[in-house]
Amino acid sequence: MPAPSGPATPPARPLLPRTSREVRLLSRPDGLPAAEHFEVAEVPLPRPGPGEVLVRNRAFLVFAALLRMVIDGHYPGAALRPGDALFGPAVGEVVAAPAPGGPPGGGPRPGDTVLHQLGWREYAVVPAEQCAVVGPELPDPVAHLSQGWTAYGALTRAVEVRPGDTVFVTGGAGAVGSLAGQLARLLGAERVIGSTGSPDKARRLVAELGYDAAVVRGAEPVADQLAKAAPDGVDVLLDTVGGEQLRAAVAAARPGARFVLVGGLATQLAPEGLGGARPAAVDWVRVVLNRVTLRGFNAADHPDALPEWNRRFGDWLASGRISFPHTRLAGIESGPRAFREVIEGRHLGAVVVEP
Known part of the structure; x- marks a missing residue:
């Protein structure tokens, strides 16, 4: 007679790397930016503190409006200086949180897929309240980066x-x-x-x-x-x-x-x-x-429009009534090139980088 089974053992999570890579602004361009104005830097893997989570980014959006921030540092509610990592919409998986099971008071938990604003990195430490847990409405998490x-x-x-x-x-x-x-x-x-x-x-x-x-x-x-x-x-x-x-x-x-x-x-x-x-x-x-x-x-x-959009977008995608035109580029090192190509209008639809 088989022995009674005990509580299910949760699957082991993969070991995290010691380092992460991010795209930084090296210098402000005098005109349109080129590869020499950016660098892909290797940094120690960031560690989340209280109220924060560590996210492994699956993809981030490359968007032309970032140009103003690269040129003069101005962007609503944010600033960008030479030496800083770029930022923007990203979707990824929560891989660590300091509190058991997740941040204090609830919020994203390890294993959750979240949308946040710290793209241009392989791993990002994000305040839990600045992460939006995404549901199964869309067939592909990258579709959450659709504009x-x-x-x-x-x-x-x-x-x-x-x-x-x-x-x-x-x-x-x-x-x-x-x-x-x-x-x-x-x-x-x-x-x-x-x-x-x-x-x-x-x-x-x-x-x-x-x-x-x-x-x-x-x-x-x-x-x-x-x-x-x-x-x-x-x-x-x-x-x-x-x-x-x-x-x-x-x-x-x-x-x-x-x-x-x-x-x-x-x-x-x-x-x-x-x-x-x-x-x-x-x-x-x-x-x-x-x-x-x-x-x-x-x-x-209009935050009320987002869940409504996700629901309708998912239904329209499933029925074939709408498409999500986009280009995916692999590797974080392709970020600066993707940015230039977006500015030059080389692609149809959205452009995302998968680190």
């Missing part, structure tokens, strides 16, 4: 897409725009138009992401292209770029059009913008006469 939350919040909280709307998405091939066009359609838009910087991406917007038409920056004037693509005008704008594309949208705005502004890459990435922002010249008379509303938007102001 579709910004697009979803903008199109459901800042403006509401209505059946029959014509929607214009600037930066339609970017991390936000590649999902915004798909979302606009799912939310009822009749016609969706995107802008991008290359004919190849314009083709892919229509062939792969369900856009009805695409305008190409740098070809003929954007306003002329948009007038052809949307002869009856634009009802909704989701703007990640500003500049000429915002001016074109104002010129095409129908009475009562609703514009939501989530970025300003035209200013951030233009040569003159690298040394100081220059505002876009907009026809404000047309804005007034057509009663156009313009609203700045930050998804962090």
Whole structure:
């Protein structure tokens, strides 16, 4: 007769390394950053203190808005100095916490998958309250790095897409725009138009992401292209770029059009913008006469949208009604190159690095 079994022994956790690697800013660039402005440094494995957890990062997001922080150190609620490690959205596994079973008072526990803001590292010590435990709604943890939350919040909280709307998405091939066009359609838009910087991406917007038409920056004037693509005008704008594309949208705005502004890459990435922002010249008379509303938007102001987005995003992914365009690059040493490629617009959708 077999002996009675005792309590199940928890599986042994792999031994942690003694060191970790992180991407640091070496010096501020005079213009667009290159590999020599960064270093991949090896550091002792960080140890969590009270109220902290140690996370092994599975992937981190590379995003163009980091450029402003690299150039002049300014970023909302944060600062970056030469010698500091970069940071940004990351998803990973909690591998250690100082209190048995997890931080004091609950929170993430070893084995949990969490979303946090200390990417660009192989391992990160994160305050427990700054970790969000992610559930099984999405089939791949990396999908939690999608910037579709910004697009979803903008199109459901800042403006509401209505059946029959014509929607214009600037930066339609970017991390936000590649999902915004798909979302606009799912939310009822009749016609969706995107802008991008290359004919190849314009083709892919229509062939792969369900856009009805695409305008190409740098070809003929954007306003002329948009007038052809949307002869009856634009009802909704989701703007990640500003500049000429915002001016074109104002010129095409129908009475009562609703514009939501989530970025300003035209200013951030233009040569003159690298040394100081220059505002876009907009026809404000047309804005007034057509009663156009313009609203700045930050998804962090609408935390209620995140669980709603995750649930709907997971359902849409499972049914094949939406895709998550993204590129994965292996190895933390690919981070600086990925950053430059994101700024140059080489990829369609989001770019993530898997350390």
